[in-house]
Amino acid sequence: xxxxxxxxxxxxxxxxxxxxxxxxxxxxxxxxxxxxxxxxxxxxxxxxxxxxxxxxxxxxxxxxxxxxxxxxxxxxxxxxxxxxxxxxxxxxxxxxxxxxxxxxxxxxxxxxxx
Amino acid sequence: xxxxxxxxxxxxxxxxxxxxxxxxxxxxxxxxxxxxxxxxxxxxxxxxxxxxxxxxxxxxxxxxxxxxxxxxxxxxxxxxxxxxxxxxxxxxxxxxxxxxxxxxxxxxxxxxxx
Numbered sequence: 295x296x297x298x299x300x301x302x303x304x305x306x307x308x309x310x311x312x313x314x315x316x317x318x319x320x321x322x323x324x325x326x327x328x329x330x331x332x333x334x335x336x337x338x339x340x341x342x343x344x345x346x347x348x349x350x351x352x353x354x355x356x357x358x359x360x361x362x363x364x365x366x367x368x369x370x371x372x373x374x375x376x377x378x379x380x381x382x383x384x385x386x387x388x389x390x391x392x393x394x395x396x397x398x399x400x401x402x403x404x405x406x407x408x
Numbered sequence: 409x410x411x412x413x414x415x416x417x418x419x420x421x422x423x424x425x426x427x428x429x430x431x432x433x434x435x436x437x438x439x440x441x442x443x444x445x446x447x448x449x450x451x452x453x454x455x456x457x458x459x460x461x462x463x464x465x466x467x468x469x470x471x472x473x474x475x476x477x478x479x480x481x482x483x484x485x486x487x488x489x490x491x492x493x494x495x496x497x498x499x500x501x502x503x504x505x506x507x508x509x510x511x512x513x514x515x516x517x518x519x520x521x522x
Contacts, residue, residue, distance in 0.1 A: 335515040395508045399451035
């Protein structure tokens, strides 16, 4: 069983559209994250939820809205997509309070905005 | 704020060569340190970690030692294989707690030639 799974793996869409990416983890973790990886492989955190509560919200446009219906799921909805949103988006999860804070990553969603 | 600096790639080596990828950090407090690896088309996987000064993390022949005096966590491997070709990320994070934000370096691409 895949520990952290994201769907879809690839997403190609037009500018101005609205799209969602879903993430699920079956590790029993209480914290989930969204990261954005740009074309130069630079990885930056966007959001983090702990027990369904938003705890990290980096400087991300309001067009990005995360939603956590329960501890095992964290979805990312993007409104009015722009060319600059093209990137690979990674979901991750971890168990809070654990020494070393290991995060487990999904395989990524490659978003291409045309 | 906290930050991680990695040597720029790409690093190109022949099989069985010795590998060093430098990583230095700036942080308040006593962070945990990590090396993650990203194989082509995949998400990040934890390679090794260290949670306190002088700890040595090791896995799959890779090693890194947490050096507080030099604020470094250099990755080494004595004999690389073609299968080690990937992007390597150094990261720092809190030792625990709900605010589990990882800060990544820019990543170093390693290409191992037969």
